[in-house]
Amino acid sequence: MQRRHWLAIASATLAAAAAPALAQGYPNKVVKLVVPFAPGGTTDIVARVISEPLGKALGQSVIVENKAGGGGVIGATQTARATPDGYELGVATVSTTAANPAINPKIPYNPVTDFTPIVNIAATPNVIAVHPSFPAKDYKGFVAELKKNPGKYSYSSSGTGGIGHLQMELYKSLSGTFVTHIPYRGAGPALNDTVAGQVPMIFDNLPSALPFIKENRLVPIVVAAPQRLKELPNVPTFKEVGLEPVNRMAYYGIYGPKGLPKEVVDKIHDGVVKALQDPAVRRRIEDTGSLVVANKPDEFAAQIKAEYDVYKKVVDSARLKLD
Template sequence: MQRRSVLQAAALASLSPLAWADGYPAKPVRLIVPFAPGGTTDIIARILSERMNGLLGQTMVVENKAGGGGTVGAMEIVRAAADGYTLGVATVSTTAANPAINPRIAYNPLTDFTPVINVAATPNVIAVHPSFPARDYKSFVAELKKNPGKHSYSTSGTGGIGHLQMELYKTLAGVFVLHIPYRGAGPALNDTVAGQVPMIFDNLPSALPFIKDGRLIPIVVASSRRVPSLPNVPTFQEVGLEPVNRMAFYGIHGPKGLPKEVVDKVNAAMKKAVEIPDVRKRIEDTGSIILANSPAEFAAQIAAEFEVYKKVVALQKLKLD
């Protein structure tokens, strides 16, 4: 009996990676969202997972692991087996902004993950509650300069892209507002829409429904050009603050050492998913731009964003509270 087990193990070990990958996935795949439900990361993950179920032949189960500005969920991916059954959504917050500002993070964004695909990029927005005494950028910055420290802003978490971009904005614009971090964009939006926090720096897709309903007022966006759904809202570049004009991204990655054949299979399935008209429309309706690039291209983007935010942290002397 023991000899048979040894022989079976040897036979499995002799299978080529390609032969093994041909059977992948043989069970449900976990997709870790490193933020609470309701934010843009969660929205895009669920749009994709619905169609990936059919394309991969197995259920893709979304799991929200919030906390630490996305680092709790990121660590869940780092600790997972490199077999393709635990993947995660990679964001600028988890792979660049948070690692740049927090030296205590227990992972290296460049070496502890396997990039698979960057699915989409999206603008960010500063939006205010309708009770805020400003409804356009000129009056907004005037109010902040008139009342330093009076107002506060919410984000998806300390060290996330919203936090670092807003802190950079504060430095360049010469204003001061207090940071109120949450465990994801969903809770941050809820409190801002309720008027408990007067403003938010958020990804546009999660904020846009509230903007359309008039429950939030958009002030300025981080985008390469004006957003069609917000034609009267200027970009940071237009108001003279080009360094703040960086978009967020939503990609897929896994733990380091993920077999190339699995990476290629998931990459190909994701590319097919975003070519499905209703999937593409739902993602683009959030204000996002489809990217669907290669693993190598995504790795280069992560490295570039990490370098940008390291420089921001150093130049602006940003530290965690």
């Protein structure tokens, strides 16, 4: 027994000593960044903007892998279960770390304890946009049309339990309207069907919807943002229309599984910060309507917990349930 006890201590000591050594050589192979949604949405856009300059900063390629399904749960679960060595990271979103866990009791991970937050890359506004064939083109007409025809219309989102779903359900409960939810496997497919007119409206993150808005293929109705956006100066915020609880922005950050060595976390964090110091990279993010954040790991961890707490209260007070 004594010998086994000392062997256990020796093994633990060797493992603890080896971790910093492994971290010092990090990375010595390709790093994978898992996007928990299909290509074409905001999460995918932000990941692909940051992956190349982050790879240059780290000295190894960073490849993006899309793992869609379950409103982001499948991809997030893969990140939570990854080996904590820094070679498989994930893009953290409000959908995967706050909205979905708040409404879905079957989520197989704890958003607060099962990840290692590293950095929030950007905060992005959200928007309700309609197909040009929709009878209303401004907020007043939009809400009047919905109230006049409860149940007639449907909306698309990036998936059940995602931020688009939960914020729209909150909007419905506060505005006294009813619209049917049509979930997709990411914002890309949801946008495609909305732009094609198969679904009359979408609740989406602005970066993925903005190109279609600029091309007049979608009409913006109301945005979740601190103030009116320079890209959409005539579109009111949810706060302006008296619905401040809906006026919440999304975030897009990088996290890994719990237990990532601090040295690895620091290298990834510093690599992202360095990438975001490049004016061209910042411009690509800001041109989508997003705001560059680049906060510290503990700040991002606190942000994730705070956002989860907010959406849990929203779900509980409004008694929201999955369809």
